[in-house]
Amino acid sequence: MRYLPKSDSDRHQMLQEIGVPDTDALFSHIPAEYRLKRDLKVPRQMGESEIVDYFRARSSEMVAGYGIMLGAGVYYHYRPVVIDAVVSRGEFLTSYTPYQAEITQGTLQAIFEFQTMICELTGMEVSNASLYDGSTGVAEAAMMAVRVTGRSETVIARSVHPEYREVLRTYSQHQGMPIHEVDFSEHGRVDLKALDAAITDQTACVLIQSPNFFGTIEDVAAIAEIAHKKGALLIVSIAEALSLGIVKPPVEADIVTMEAQSFGVAPSFGGPHVGVLATRERFVRQMPGRLVGQTVDKQGKRGFVLTLSTREQHIRREKATSNICTNQGLVALMATVYMELMGREGLKELAIQNLAKTNYAVEQFGKNAKVLFPGSPRFNEFVIQSGVDPLEISCKLAGQKIVGGLPLKKFYPELGNASLWCCTEMVSKEQIDAAAKAVAQ
Amino acid sequence: MNEHIKKVRQNTSQNEGLIFERSSPGKRGYRLAPLDVPEVDPAQLLGNAVREDLGNMPEVSEFEVLRHFTRLSTWNYAIDLGMYPLGSCTMKYNPRVNEAVARMEGIANAHPYLPEALAQGTLRIMRDLSDALIEITGMDAITLQPAAGAHGEMTGIMMVRAYFDSKKERRKKILIPDSAHGTNPATAAICGFEVENLRSNHRGMVDVSALASQMSGDIAALMLTNPNTLGIFEEDIHKIADLMHEKGGLLYMDGANMNALVGKVRPGDFGVDVMHLNLHKTFSTPHGGGGPGSGPVAIKKVLEPFLPTPVIYSKQDGTLALDYDRPQSIGRVKAFYGNFGMFVRALAYILANGPDGLRQTTEDAVMNANYIRKKLEGSYDLPYQAPSMHEVVFSHRLQSPKGVKTGDIAKRLIDYGFHPYTTAFPLIVADHGAIMIEPTESEPKEELDLFIDAMRNIAKEAQESPETILNAPHLARVERLDEVTANRKPVLRWKKP
Numbered sequence: 001m002r003y004l005p006k007s008d009s010d011r012h013q014m015l016q017e018i019g020v021p022d023t024d025a026l027f028s029h030i031p032a033e034y035r036l037k038r039d040l041k042v043p044r045q046m047g048e049s050e051i052v053d054y055f056r057a058r059s060s061e062m063v064a065g066y067g068i069m070l071g072a073g074v075y076y077h078y079r080p081v082v083i084d085a086v087v088s089r090g091e092f093l094t095s096y097t098p099y100q101a102e103i104t105q106g107t108l109q110a111i112f113e114f115q116t117m118i119c120e121l122t123g124m125e126v127s128n129a130s131l132y133d134g135s136t137g138v139a140e141a142a143m144m145a146v147r148v149t150g151r152s153e154t155v156i157a158r159s160v161h162p163e164y165r166e167v168l169r170t171y172s173q174h175q176g177m178p179i180h181e182v183d184f185s186e187h188g189r190v191d192l193k194a195l196d197a198a199i200t201d202q203t204a205c206v207l208i209q210s211p212n213f214f215g216t217i218e219d220v221a222a223i224a225e226i227a228h229k230k231g232a233l234l235i236v237s238i239a240e241a242l243s244l245g246i247v248k249p250p251v252e253a254d255i256v257t258m259e260a261q262s263f264g265v266a267p268s269f270g271g272p273h274v275g276v277l278a279t280r281e282r283f284v285r286q287m288p289g290r291l292v293g294q295t296v297d298k299q300g301k302r303g304f305v306l307t308l309s310t311r312e313q314h315i316r317r318e319k320a321t322s323n324i325c326t327n328q329g330l331v332a333l334m335a336t337v338y339m340e341l342m343g344r345e346g347l348k349e350l351a352i353q354n355l356a357k358t359n360y361a362v363e364q365f366g367k368n369a370k371v372l373f374p375g376s377p378r379f380n381e382f383v384i385q386s387g388v389d390p391l392e393i394s395c396k397l398a399g400q401k402i403v404g405g406l407p408l409k410k411f412y413p414e415l416g417n418a419s420l421w422c423c424t425e426m427v428s429k430e431q432i433d434a435a436a437k438a439v440a441q
Numbered sequence: 442m443n444e445h446i447k448k449v450r451q452n453t454s455q456n457e458g459l460i461f462e463r464s465s466p467g468k469r470g471y472r473l474a475p476l477d478v479p480e481v482d483p484a485q486l487l488g489n490a491v492r493e494d495l496g497n498m499p500e501v502s503e504f505e506v507l508r509h510f511t512r513l514s515t516w517n518y519a520i521d522l523g524m525y526p527l528g529s530c531t532m533k534y535n536p537r538v539n540e541a542v543a544r545m546e547g548i549a550n551a552h553p554y555l556p557e558a559l560a561q562g563t564l565r566i567m568r569d570l571s572d573a574l575i576e577i578t579g580m581d582a583i584t585l586q587p588a589a590g591a592h593g594e595m596t597g598i599m600m601v602r603a604y605f606d607s608k609k610e611r612r613k614k615i616l617i618p619d620s621a622h623g624t625n626p627a628t629a630a631i632c633g634f635e636v637e638n639l640r641s642n643h644r645g646m647v648d649v650s651a652l653a654s655q656m657s658g659d660i661a662a663l664m665l666t667n668p669n670t671l672g673i674f675e676e677d678i679h680k681i682a683d684l685m686h687e688k689g690g691l692l693y694m695d696g697a698n699m700n701a702l703v704g705k706v707r708p709g710d711f712g713v714d715v716m717h718l719n720l721h722k723t724f725s726t727p728h729g730g731g732g733p734g735s736g737p738v739a740i741k742k743v744l745e746p747f748l749p750t751p752v753i754y755s756k757q758d759g760t761l762a763l764d765y766d767r768p769q770s771i772g773r774v775k776a777f778y779g780n781f782g783m784f785v786r787a788l789a790y791i792l793a794n795g796p797d798g799l800r801q802t803t804e805d806a807v808m809n810a811n812y813i814r815k816k817l818e819g820s821y822d823l824p825y826q827a828p829s830m831h832e833v834v835f836s837h838r839l840q841s842p843k844g845v846k847t848g849d850i851a852k853r854l855i856d857y858g859f860h861p862y863t864t865a866f867p868l869i870v871a872d873h874g875a876i877m878i879e880p881t882e883s884e885p886k887e888e889l890d891l892f893i894d895a896m897r898n899i900a901k902e903a904q905e906s907p908e909t910i911l912n913a914p915h916l917a918r919v920e921r922l923d924e925v926t927a928n929r930k931p932v933l934r935w936k937k938p
Contacts, residue, residue, distance in 0.1 A: 004883075044795045248487075308931060323592075342471050
């Protein structure tokens with residue numbers, strides 16, 4: 001086996017030094033009835049070229065080279081090649097969680113830069129080193145709000161990603177954390193009156209997403225006022241991180257939880273992506289996940305360490321702020337490289353391109369179908385209502401190498417034949433025109 | 442003081458500041474394609490939601506970014522540089538073909554909401570990996586959704602909870618041995634269970650008589666790591682499973698140490714009802730400086746109705762599809778289907794090994810640990826004498842009279858060119874002095890011999906010149922860092938001076 005660096009004579013010599021006759025002797029203390037006496041039924045050992053062939057065949061069953069107009073929490077943005085050049089370095093790829101600070105300063109400094117940029121972009125004061133993704137970030141943020149306020153309930157907008165809400169429900173079901181959902185208005189934004197009515201003196205947090213699942217930007221300031229008036233925290237979830245290039249950050253929030261997949265991370269059929277949680281300095285000791293802090297060594301040289309670990313499970317055990325341990329290290333590094341390459345100007349320029357493509361698409365689609373939630377500001381997604389089932393439109397477009405929008409019936413049956421479309425910089429004008437035409441037929 | 446160091450010699454490394462300290466207006470690391478649709482006025486489209494500027498985000502050129510990270514990378518230790526004897530972490534070789542296939546366009550660019558007809562390739566990868574993992578564990582079904590080991594634990598224990606809820610039984614407690622990883626009790630708490638501690642016996646194994654007296658109708662499950670965190674196989678595992686099952690409880694296995702079992706023993710065969718795997722340990726997906734992980738949960742038939750949604754299935758025409766209609770499901774634990782990119786890598790690893798390679802891998806991993814045990818016995822105290830599987834746990838009892846603790850020995854290993862072993866647990870080793878070593882199968886004899894030589898030298902130093910160890914590391918880029926100040930006055934981000 002080519003990954004195993006031993007010759008038979010190495011093995012023979014080592015067994016001799018251990019003082020056992022053969023390998024089986026090393027397993028002889030395991031009760032015999034549990035020892036497997038046959039080969040595992042898995043495919044036979046393959047050569048590297050065969051492995052490549054297997055995955056090439058799987059890859060060819062997918063839609064390489066298509067124009068993708070799906071968003072809904074996973075976005076097609078261009079990934080600069082420098083990202084993979086960096087994360088393919090074995091020193092990053094094959095390093096462990098940086099508990100041993102003296103020999104992991106590279107990873108630690110990169111995370112410190114990640115935390116800094118997340119703060120700059122979100123308007124928050126502190127950020128953690130990452131969480132699994134945007135969906136679990138929502139659950140972790142709600143649990144954190146419960147710890148901070150000593151209250152138990154969460155009021156969440158129905159315009160938050162439906163799968164994020166499902167994850168919150170799963171996490172909260174055994175923790176005495178009731179969840180209340182608040183509907184959206186005809187503008188595709190949180191119904192403020194309903195929100196106001198839903199908040200009680202037991203509400204730990206109001207949880208919204210902006211841009212929300214429909215691509216619409218919420219009135220964060222107004223929602224913050226309603227939440228804060230009743231002593232609840234405001235949590236803002238961001239699924240499309242690139243929006244922060246041109247959309248005002250939710251500075252009124254107490255906790256921001258974000259999915260940063262848009263920052264140079266491949267869609268990869270839904271993961272690994274990278275969640276992150278940012279908040280106010282005064283809540284730092286209630287945050288979940290790892291944190292990197294700056295300090296000095298004995299010579300006074302700047303260095304970085306994992307810090308505030310008394311919040312974490314290896315010390316606090318059942319009283320920890322979260323059970324999260326391994327998180328999304330390398331994916332956070334991808335996002336770090338991306339944010340540094342694009343920087344202050346690039347993120348803005350790219351966000352404006354997304355805005356322009358989407359604005360153009362809304363105009364074109366609007367000629368042939370009803371675009372829902374008019375009048376509300378949006379980033380790079382929009383919802384249309386068509387005469388026919390959106391799946392029919394998708395089938396038509398597949399022939400033109402375009403993947404159409406996401407049918408919403410499963411999540412929002414009341415919206416009928418609605419579908420959610422996304423236009424990033426990767427979708428061409430021709431593809432938008434073709435899709436707008438298909439919607440009409 | 443460093444004449445015995447054989448594996449490494451000192452080397453210069455480049456200094457590199459924070460990227461923000463290189464930033465200056467006008468530098469750029471990107472160039473976009475020209476816009477092919479009419480330009481827009483963001484202020485007009487977004488109204489008062491428009492952003493004015495991006496604060497102190499950096500402005501640097503592409504080459505500066507590349508050089509920045511290349512320099513930072515040289516400050517890291519990594520498996521690619523040498524042995525990582527971290528116990529219970531399984532730091533093995535991360536094959537590069539895994540990385541290549543995960544980046545194939547159809548795979549890397551697959552959107553999770555592609556219509557099923559256009560996603561047969563990725564669904565097939567999930568199915569093939571699921572089948573292989575079910576066979577390897579000896580279980581009946583699996584979910585790949587959890588994003589890491591701790592997430593898998595949560596998923597598994599929630600399924601345990603749902604199982605008892607479905608039978609209208611309200612069991613309040615989870616039993617956890619004192620040798621367990623800290624994520625186990627944290628997980629039980631999230632699932633609304635109380636934690637009851639289970640003592641280990643003098644051999645470092647579950648005390649079966651204690652279990653017999655503690656097990657009751659109030660206990661939902663026992664969370665067991667097998668081999669346990671001392672690297673010891675629970676020889677009474679069948680009695681343990683029987684004791685749990687007799688009183689209607691379930692046996693959960695933390696699969697962190699599965700690298701000791703693959704191809705040799707199957708947890709499903711010795712009575713485990715639910716377990717998680719760590720693809721980033723046993724199945725060679727990279728640790729990446731702290732993730733991404735992947736923590737599939739394999740289960741016995743009785744738990745199948747409670748699997749997270751969606752579940753993959755074959756349609757009559759042979760194509761694959763996702764089933765969302767599962768009324769007894771615990772719900773979703775993550776958006777989409779899990780850390781799919783890790784599934785690709787784990788499957789590539791299994792295909793590269795085949796049944797013979799997987800078995801040989803386990804045998805080599807166990808042999809390497811036993812070789813280290815044999816060679817270090819005498820230099821270090823071995824608190825538990827039971828046979829070792831893939832890892833061996835010593836203690837610092839012979840060194841601590843000189844004031845040298847496990848953490849100090851670990852830091853001194855850095856000077857010898859090795860990553861430290863695990864020091865933080867298991868907590869049952871006397872006064873927390875654990876020296877927990879897991880070499881994995883990936884180490885050639887030469888590297889093991891260098892490691893043994895380093896550990897023996899450090900043992901000698903502990904007697905002759907303990908201060909050398911207490912101030913280690915001496916040869917790293919930075920000396921021991923001031924963690925107390927970092928903790929007391931946290932500086933968690935750069936700020937413009």
